[in-house]
Amino acid sequence: MPEIKKINHIAVAVNDIEEALPFWQEALGLKLDHTENVPSQKASVAFLPVGESEIELVQPTSPDTGTAKFLAERGPGMHHLCFEVDDIEGMLAQLKAKGVRLINETPLDLEGRRMAFVHPKSTGGVLVELYQFI
Amino acid sequence: MPEIKKINHIAVAVNDIEEALPFWQEALGLKLDHTENVPSQKASVAFLPVGESEIELVQPTSPDTGTAKFLAERGPGMHHLCFEVDDIEGMLAQLKAKGVRLINETPLDLEGRRMAFVHPKSTGGVLVELYQFI
Numbered sequence: 001m002p003e004i005k006k007i008n009h010i011a012v013a014v015n016d017i018e019e020a021l022p023f024w025q026e027a028l029g030l031k032l033d034h035t036e037n038v039p040s041q042k043a044s045v046a047f048l049p050v051g052e053s054e055i056e057l058v059q060p061t062s063p064d065t066g067t068a069k070f071l072a073e074r075g076p077g078m079h080h081l082c083f084e085v086d087d088i089e090g091m092l093a094q095l096k097a098k099g100v101r102l103i104n105e106t107p108l109d110l111e112g113r114r115m116a117f118v119h120p121k122s123t124g125g126v127l128v129e130l131y132q133f134i
Numbered sequence: 135m136p137e138i139k140k141i142n143h144i145a146v147a148v149n150d151i152e153e154a155l156p157f158w159q160e161a162l163g164l165k166l167d168h169t170e171n172v173p174s175q176k177a178s179v180a181f182l183p184v185g186e187s188e189i190e191l192v193q194p195t196s197p198d199t200g201t202a203k204f205l206a207e208r209g210p211g212m213h214h215l216c217f218e219v220d221d222i223e224g225m226l227a228q229l230k231a232k233g234v235r236l237i238n239e240t241p242l243d244l245e246g247r248r249m250a251f252v253h254p255k256s257t258g259g260v261l262v263e264l265y266q267f268i
Contacts, residue, residue: 004163006185007185010141010144012258012260014258023234027228027232027234027256028217030138051139051140051187053141076258077260094163098160098161123157124153125210125212126212
């Protein structure tokens with residue numbers, strides 16, 4: 001049985017990372033691990049570890065992304081929740097068997113990990129991402 | 135310096151816990167620890183541990199709560215993010231010193247823990263809760 005190991009990250013959609021960072025970094029005191037440009041997501045992302053998880057501040061670099069549309073429609077805020085799983089293909093098969101709608105029916109291969117999104121229509125409004133590190 | 139130890143929970147606003155549970159419990163395979171009525175929050179809450187954190191499904195039991203208003207305005211989805219801190223009074227003082235707007239200027243005492251909410255106007259749209267276990 002595929003298993004969820006932990007929350008990998010909570011992604012927060014932001015209009016501007018430099019404007020968003022002071023709350024997380026200076027006021028809450030989280031450490032900024034690094035900021036990077038992620039071309040596959042058309043976004044700049046700031047990574048702030050907290051316990052075994054991370055807060056990711058996601059600033060879209062193109063208006064044709066889901067995050068950019070989310071910002072335009074709802075404003076900044078929590079965008080998605082990412083779980084780390086031990087077997088992403090097994091988890092996608094299990095979700096499908098339960099009638100859950102997937103955004104990615106097969107995992108996307110990124111550097112060092114495989115990922116897929118589950119459609120919020122099937123989760124009760126939460127955009128859920130799954131990661132498996134390889 | 136007060137410190138954030140981990141994500142305590144992600145609260146997901148739901149219209150009906152029984153309708154929401156199958157995705158989290160059966161499709162994703164998370165274990166339901168328990169469901170309880172929380173009169174102080176006017177809500178029923180289902181607790182599903184994941185790693186060192188929890189997913190909390192929150193169903194309001196009264197229309198005059200923040201969660202009920204959130205559901206009416208935005209529909210179900212991620213409602214707030216709760217961090218566990220080692221010193222909640224110190225953290226609230228630090229946030230205030232940085233100009234962050236607080237919903238609770240002093241912690242509320244609940245059974246076994248103290249808690250306070252930070253205003254989403256100061257966080258970039260994320261309703262942030264702080265817990266300290268005592």
